[in-house]
Amino acid sequence: xxxxxPPATRFVDLPDGxxxxxxxxxxxxxxxxxxxxxxxxxxxxxLILTGLSADAHPAxxxxxxxxxxxxxxxxxxxxxxxxxxxxxxxxxxxSCKGSTGPAxxxxxxxxxxxxDFPDLTVEDxxxxxxxxxxxxxIERVDxxxxxxxxxxxxxxxxARHPGIARNHINISGAVHSLPFSIAIRSLQREAIRxxxxxxxxxxxxxxxxxRGMLTARxxxxxxxxxxxxxxxxxxxxxxxxxxRTGKELFxxxxxxxxxxxxxxxxxxxxxxxxxxxxxxxxxxxxDLGECCGSTPREALSWLRLxxxxxxxxxxxxxxxxxxxQQIAEGLRAGGTDVQFVPLESxxxxxxxxxxxxxxxxxxxxxxxxx
Numbered sequence: 001x002x003x004x005x006p007p008a009t010r011f012v013d014l015p016d017g018x019x020x021x022x023x024x025x026x027x028x029x030x031x032x033x034x035x036x037x038x039x040x041x042x043x044x045x046x047l048i049l050t051g052l053s054a055d056a057h058p059a060x061x062x063x064x065x066x067x068x069x070x071x072x073x074x075x076x077x078x079x080x081x082x083x084x085x086x087x088x089x090x091x092x093x094x095s096c097k098g099s100t101g102p103a104x105x106x107x108x109x110x111x112x113x114x115x116d117f118p119d120l121t122v123e124d125x126x127x128x129x130x131x132x133x134x135x136x137x138i139e140r141v142d143x144x145x146x147x148x149x150x151x152x153x154x155x156x157x158x159a160r161h162p163g164i165a166r167n168h169i170n171i172s173g174a175v176h177s178l179p180f181s182i183a184i185r186s187l188q189r190e191a192i193r194x195x196x197x198x199x200x201x202x203x204x205x206x207x208x209x210x211r212g213m214l215t216a217r218x219x220x221x222x223x224x225x226x227x228x229x230x231x232x233x234x235x236x237x238x239x240x241x242x243x244r245t246g247k248e249l250f251x252x253x254x255x256x257x258x259x260x261x262x263x264x265x266x267x268x269x270x271x272x273x274x275x276x277x278x279x280x281x282x283x284x285x286x287d288l289g290e291c292c293g294s295t296p297r298e299a300l301s302w303l304r305l306x307x308x309x310x311x312x313x314x315x316x317x318x319x320x321x322x323x324x325q326q327i328a329e330g331l332r333a334g335g336t337d338v339q340f341v342p343l344e345s346x347x348x349x350x351x352x353x354x355x356x357x358x359x360x361x362x363x364x365x366x367x368x369x370x
Contacts (some may be wrong), residue, residue: 001103001112001204002096004270006057008034008064009091009098012132019281021127024118028107031055031132032091032098034064036074037082045141046080046367047165048089049129049157051148052279054270055097056089072356079356080145081362088136092153093128094120094278102201102274115201120278122149122286126156130164140164142370147171147320147352149279152286155327158303167370168308168331171352172212172316174323175288175296175330181318184223186281188216192273201274209273216276217264225347230256278339300330307337309366311352313345325349339366 009032018026020252029272034056039045048058049071058070074080080087094117096103102117109116133141143164146154151173177185195212196204222230237255245252252258308331312324321342328340341362345351352359 001114001272001274003098003101003103003272004055004096005032005098006034006055006064006066008061008093009056010034011098011137014100014128014131018128018131020118021121021123022119026100029093029100029104029128030098031093031100031128032095033132033136034058034061034089036061036087036089039086045083045138046085046087047129047133047141047144048074048080048087048142049125049146049150049153050089050092050094050278051150052283053267054091054150055095057089058087058089067252069353073360073363075264079360079363080367084117085142085367088133090132092125092149092279094125094275094282096272097274099128100346101254101272102278103272114274117274117278120282122152122282123156123160123291125282126160129153129157130161140166143167143169143367145169145171146173148167148173148349149283150320151327152283152288155288155300155303156291158305159288159299162304166306167366168303168305169311169366170308170324170327171311171359172319172324173310173311173327174319175300175326176286176304177284178320178323181223182284184219184318185284188219189277189280191215191219192277193335198273201277203273208269210268213268213271213273213276214261214264217267218260221260221263223318224348224350226317226346228315229346230345234259296326297330297333300327301334303331303334303336304335305331305350307366307370308339309362310338310340311343311362312349313343313355315346315350316349316351318349 011030014029059068059074091099094101106113151170157347192212195209198209232258288299289296310328312321332338346354
């Protein structure tokens with residue numbers, strides 16, 4: 001087990017005995033974050049909460065020139081313009097990218113937490129983010145941006161910490177997971193847990209649950225994009241004889257299979273399997289209505305915001321567009337000035353990462369009017 005921390009990540013220590021929603025406390029825990037742009041006062045701060053596998057490095061900067069996961073969206077003159085805004089990006093509690101999670105050392109034992117890490121919820125992620133922002137001397141951010149799981153974390157943050165943000169951008173988010181996405185993530189977790197090398201979470205480098213992680217990641221990649229994109233990109237193109245996996249009867253034969261294999265292997269040793277299990281499970285368990293002791297619509301209507309932008313794409317099968325519409329309608333019912341922008345990108349759930357031509361303009365316009 002190991003953590004995968006970007007070189008420029010900085011840290012905020014959580015208070016000793018940090019309480020977790022479903023029980024247990026954390027001692028000596030920390031949250032990883034990176035900042036961009038100059039501070040011009042608390043009203044000029046944007047907070048970014050991330051998806052499941054993202055780190056706190058969305059874009060390159062002088063301390064770490066490596067490209068970030070949202071490189072085309074964030075930076076000087078880009079839609080999230082760091083010439084105007086100070087941007088704080090936080091790595092989720094439970095991750096292995098700088099924040100404390102199952103791969104971190106348990107100070108009580110000197111060993112990795114593994115499955116002794118407390119049950120993780122999206123609400124815990126939100127509470128840790130709120131503490132981090134305030135520890136940096138910021139009582140209220142101008143806008144909190146959350147995409148995918150980060151959209152859930154942002155809603156939990158707004159519900160549990162009223163007044164922490166004036167405005168909100170929710171990208172391909174949801175108030176809870178639907179049965180299809182729960183089923184997919186359940187299969188991903190099962191693939192990891194059924195790998196004998198997982199060993200109840202006690203794996204190590206020499207006996208790593210490679211097959212389980214490969215299968216889990218392939219399932220994820222297959223659902224992050226749309227059937228339309230898979231067909232447009234690959235069709236039924238087959239691999240050349242030289243690129244096929246030996247003489248195996250059921251080896252790789254199609255270009256799409258090779259694509260999944262390549263990208264899954266890239267992910268293999270860049271994310272801790274136990275962290276994957278914990279974060280994935282937290283997504284499925286989250287329900288904004290339950291979080292607030294109400295229905296999701298009522299919970300959304302109770303959020304006090306000045307403005308919100310809600311974005312989604314018609315080809316997203318994990319967080320379908322009707323879920324973003326639900327967020328927009330709920331926020332509007334509470335008096336928030338809401339813009340709901342459905343996009344026609346063919347790239348499914350991952351569109352916000354790659355289709356900057358569609359996502360960038362409405363985000364830039366919303367922020368320029370904030």
